[in-house]
Amino acid sequence: MKNSPSLDDQLEMYRKMVLVRQLEESLGELHKQGKTRGPIHRCDGQEAVGVGATAMLSSDDYVTSTHRGHAHYVGKGLDIHKIVAEILGRETGYCKGRAGHMIVASAEHGLLGGNAIVGACIPAAVGMAQSLKLLKSDRVAMCVFGDGSAQTGICHESMNIAALWKLPVIFVLEHNEYGLTVHSDEQSAIKDLYKRAEAYGMPGKKVDGNDMLAVYESVATSVDRARRGEGPSLIEAKTYRRAGFSTSDMGGYQSEEKIALWEKKDPITIAVKKLKKLVEPTTLRDIEELAIQHVKDAVDQALADPYPTFEPHAASNPYRGVVL
Amino acid sequence: MTMQRYAEALNSALREEMARDDTVWLFGEDVSTYGGVFKVSKGLRDEFGPERVLDTPISEQTLTAMAVTAAMTGTRPVLEIMYADFMPLTLDALVNQASIYEYIWADQVQMPFVLRTQGGGGAGAGAQHSKSLDVLVAHVPGIKVVAPATPADAKGLLKAAIRDPHPVVFLEHKLLYNSRDEVPDGDHLCEIGKARTAREGSDVSIFATSKMVHDALKAATELEADGISAEVIDLRTLRPLDNTAIVQSVKKTNHAVVVNEGWRFCGFGAELSATIMEQAFDDLDAPVERLGTFDMPIPYSEPLETSVLPDAEKIAAAARRALR
Numbered sequence: 001m002k003n004s005p006s007l008d009d010q011l012e013m014y015r016k017m018v019l020v021r022q023l024e025e026s027l028g029e030l031h032k033q034g035k036t037r038g039p040i041h042r043c044d045g046q047e048a049v050g051v052g053a054t055a056m057l058s059s060d061d062y063v064t065s066t067h068r069g070h071a072h073y074v075g076k077g078l079d080i081h082k083i084v085a086e087i088l089g090r091e092t093g094y095c096k097g098r099a100g101h102m103i104v105a106s107a108e109h110g111l112l113g114g115n116a117i118v119g120a121c122i123p124a125a126v127g128m129a130q131s132l133k134l135l136k137s138d139r140v141a142m143c144v145f146g147d148g149s150a151q152t153g154i155c156h157e158s159m160n161i162a163a164l165w166k167l168p169v170i171f172v173l174e175h176n177e178y179g180l181t182v183h184s185d186e187q188s189a190i191k192d193l194y195k196r197a198e199a200y201g202m203p204g205k206k207v208d209g210n211d212m213l214a215v216y217e218s219v220a221t222s223v224d225r226a227r228r229g230e231g232p233s234l235i236e237a238k239t240y241r242r243a244g245f246s247t248s249d250m251g252g253y254q255s256e257e258k259i260a261l262w263e264k265k266d267p268i269t270i271a272v273k274k275l276k277k278l279v280e281p282t283t284l285r286d287i288e289e290l291a292i293q294h295v296k297d298a299v300d301q302a303l304a305d306p307y308p309t310f311e312p313h314a315a316s317n318p319y320r321g322v323v324l
Numbered sequence: 325m326t327m328q329r330y331a332e333a334l335n336s337a338l339r340e341e342m343a344r345d346d347t348v349w350l351f352g353e354d355v356s357t358y359g360g361v362f363k364v365s366k367g368l369r370d371e372f373g374p375e376r377v378l379d380t381p382i383s384e385q386t387l388t389a390m391a392v393t394a395a396m397t398g399t400r401p402v403l404e405i406m407y408a409d410f411m412p413l414t415l416d417a418l419v420n421q422a423s424i425y426e427y428i429w430a431d432q433v434q435m436p437f438v439l440r441t442q443g444g445g446g447a448g449a450g451a452q453h454s455k456s457l458d459v460l461v462a463h464v465p466g467i468k469v470v471a472p473a474t475p476a477d478a479k480g481l482l483k484a485a486i487r488d489p490h491p492v493v494f495l496e497h498k499l500l501y502n503s504r505d506e507v508p509d510g511d512h513l514c515e516i517g518k519a520r521t522a523r524e525g526s527d528v529s530i531f532a533t534s535k536m537v538h539d540a541l542k543a544a545t546e547l548e549a550d551g552i553s554a555e556v557i558d559l560r561t562l563r564p565l566d567n568t569a570i571v572q573s574v575k576k577t578n579h580a581v582v583v584n585e586g587w588r589f590c591g592f593g594a595e596l597s598a599t600i601m602e603q604a605f606d607d608l609d610a611p612v613e614r615l616g617t618f619d620m621p622i623p624y625s626e627p628l629e630t631s632v633l634p635d636a637e638k639i640a641a642a643a644r645r646a647l648r
């Protein structure tokens with residue numbers, strides 16, 4: 001079927017989901033050991049959205065992301081070691097340790113980038129899409145953003161402009177039910193945010209965000225549409241934030257039953273169940289073991305990497321005379 | 325040389341740069357079919373087509389965010405924000421996005437965009453259409469801020485701003501659009517970051533930007549009648565600031581008046597006065613005199629508005645105080 005991933009693509013998506021899960025668990029450990037700085041926003045249980053939505057893109061398509069972007073980074077092909085090194089503030093990180101875990105960018109992968117201002121990645125993708133349209137390119141820009149971000153004024157402005165100008169944007173709404181500690185039911189009068197799409201004059205779809213194949217197929221159709229110059233789409237991927245808001249979350253507002261329920265719908269388990277019909281179990285086990293080892297090696301290497309040394313930056317400090 | 329209005333000089337700059345580089349495009353409210361509410365983009369839609377000269381929805385936050393990311397992905401947007409009073413709506417895109425990425429992303433991207441706006445009082449436009457908010461942006465490392473006073477500089481600086489690889493906020497003044505003066509023919513460029521001596525003098529230096537340069541020149545004529553020789557320095561760029569020109573002039577006159585049309589408290593005059601104190605303290609014979617708009621909302625009625633804005637009379641009085 002058109003827009004279904006090949007078996008190799010599916011195995012690669014599975015591998016990337018395992019990479020992300022192991023990355024999140026390792027970061028959790030590093031945080032406990034006091035080896036990270038600032039909060040880390042984990043996406044355990046949401047891997048299928050970021051990985052499934054980016055799997056059909058090429059490296060010169062653009063993705064803009066959020067403070068919870070690890071699955072988007074890995075989905076877009078960023079190297080685990082350089083991601084971890086960035087999060088650990090090392091010279092070898094994607095941004096030489098200047099960005100930290102929330103604002104990672106890799107221009108060569110078209111990932112520009114994580115964004116810790118809620119909602120800001122949405123107009124960011126629209127601006128990129130406008131550039132692509134002017135350049136008469138068939139590349140696309142995708143923003144992956146949360147249910148909380150969907151309540152910003154810039155989300156409204158962006159969707160209106162993208163639909164009005166038929167820009168090649170794919171709005172991927174990663175609905176994990178929470179914006180920090182407040183449930184989405186207390187942030188929006190409607191449960192299904194994809195319904196807004198119709199009002200802007202673009203297609204809107206809802207998809208099971210824990211099923212990587214469903215995410216892939218739904219997003220791929222929208223990517224094709226955008227490449228044909230037919231304009232943007234909104235895909236709402238329903239998932240759940242199992243990991244708490246960040247490593248500094250003290251909890252107490254998410255029910256254990258609900259978390260347990262969503263653990264049963266784990267995206268990696270769902271993928272394994274489907275893939276077992278297509279390949280030997282050992283194939284999946286090998287992929288899993290290699291992915292876990294890959295992350296462990298990346299962490300060890302990053303921990304041994306050097307810290308950057310400070311230097312003033314002329315472009316961002318256009319100031320004559322006094323530098324410091 | 326050709327006699328041109330300030331607005332026409334800006335129009336020539338846009339036309340020449342759009343003809344020179346087809347990645348340059350304009351967008352903003354009413355800029356296309358109508359040619360801009362101050363007619364700065366008049367005729368450009370006909371010449372370059374609606375794809376490169378776009379009327380937009382009233383969505384300043386998103387438009388500014390789009391300029392930032394369009395600029396990092398291969399085109400050179402020039403955004404018009406109709407009034408400087410609307411700059412607060414642009415601030416997330418400037419302060420949290422544009423200003424950080426070159427440094428934070430370790431030079432993986434550049435953002436060659438220009439945000440044009442116009443401010444200033446004296447036209448009876450009321451408290452929400454008369455402000456000079458220069459310092460809101462001049463405060464932020466990573467953004468250049470220019471404010472031309474003459475048609476020649478309007479053209480030369482706008483052309484330089486469009487070619488600059490970094491974000492530039494371009495501040496025009498509503499009362500200058502109709503001012504006429506000679507503009508050099510051909511590819512006239514002014515270096516961003518260089519002040520201009522608008523009038524030579526030996527007793528007191530008056531440092532000003534935008535419309536205040538003209539008020540300072542009027543004040544200098546008035547002072548001349550009393551035998552006072554005032555030097556007027558048109559700073560032209562607020563950031564990067566031409567410290568060298570400032571220090572040189574103070575060394576010569578030993579007296580300084582700083583004037584900016586924004587509010588006095590925490591205003592641009594405070595930065596100028598501190599710069600003079602730090603870098604030319606030994607050359608000063610008297611404290612620096614600082615002028616700005618009186619610290620209150622700008623009222624509508626003419627006698628009230630005139631009372632709060634700095635003007636030639638107030639500048640001349642300040643120069644006399646400095647020389648007392």
Ligand SMILES: Cc1ncc(C[n+]2csc(CCOP(=O)(O)OP(=O)(O)O)c2C)c(N)n1
Pocket residue numbers: 066067068116117118119145146147148149150176178179180241245
């Ligand atoms: C403009 C802005 N407001 C508030 C915050 C604080 N904040 C960070 S993440 C967050 C919740 C965002 O929710 P959502 O978009 O659903 O993303 P999720 O955390 O669920 O992935 C908030 C309120 C912020 N970073 N930026």
Ligand SMILES: [Mg+2]
Pocket residue numbers: 146147148174175176177178179180
């Ligand atoms: Mg959320």
